Amino acid sequence: MSAPSPAGATGPAAAGLRERKKARTRRAIQDHALRLFAEHGYDNTTVERIAEAAEVSPSTFFRYFPTKEDLLLRDEYDPLLAEAFRAQPSHLPPLAALRAAFRAVTEEAGDADLESALTRVRLAMAVPAARARTLENLLSMMDVLAGVAAERAGADPRSPAVRVFAGSVLGALLPVMVTWVECDGRTPLADLVDEALTLLSEGLPV
Missing domain, CATH: 1.10.357.10 (Tetracycline Repressor, domain 2)
Structure with missing residues (x-):
């Protein structure tokens, strides 16, 4: 039997894959936010603009960062x-x-x-x-x-x-x-x- 693909992985392998994906998403949101802060200023950069740049929804943003200060x-x-x-x-x-x-x-x-x-x-x-x-x-x-x-x-x-x-x-x-x-x-x-x-x-x- 062939090894399961990452999409069908279970147990520790799947958990590790999920954590890496979460880390990449968290880092992408943060990187885009810092770029926008540099370009437009902290106060002028909205959560919606950051979410759009990171290609996530505002609700996803708030799952990773409860507030903009986070x-x-x-x-x-x-x-x-x-x-x-x-x-x-x-x-x-x-x-x-x-x-x-x-x-x-x-x-x-x-x-x-x-x-x-x-x-x-x-x-x-x-x-x-x-x-x-x-x-x-x-x-x-x-x-x-x-x-x-x-x-x-x-x-x-x-x-x-x-x-x-x-x-x-x-x-x-x-x-x-x-x-x-x-x-x-x-x-x-x-x-x-x-x-x-x-x-x-x-x-x-x-």
Whole structure:
């Protein structure tokens, strides 16, 4: 019997195919949105125009991005970072493991991905509605980091030590994003993150 075609695939293969298709659609919507924002401005670009450019319906757009601001705040890096953090050797201290995970994820990203991320960060800082949603995004990332840190240490993710660790990391990353935008991406993001987490590990010698 011949192997089933992708259209008739079932089980993990079909699930993987669906996820890849979703990722391509999500990326296409986001890419078209960033292009339109550059051409017409954020406020002048409607969801309908983005959906038309990406050749999807507005209802499909909203399945991937509940609001227009989510185009700037949502990406695939949080789960990738969590996976890379989890994969680091168990003997590494949390900050050292996280530094290695950040570098692995940022260096794996292509130039186009990093340029897209830089554009989104720049817009997120400039668009009031996106800035207002940033706290929600940071809290979500804090939960992700706390969960993996607790898993590695065999600790409670709600414990003060774990939550302070995750919150401290996010506090260190905020000025990294500001600096990355200010230097227009000329300094690699991996280097900026590495410097910030090194300072954090050294007790912020100022």
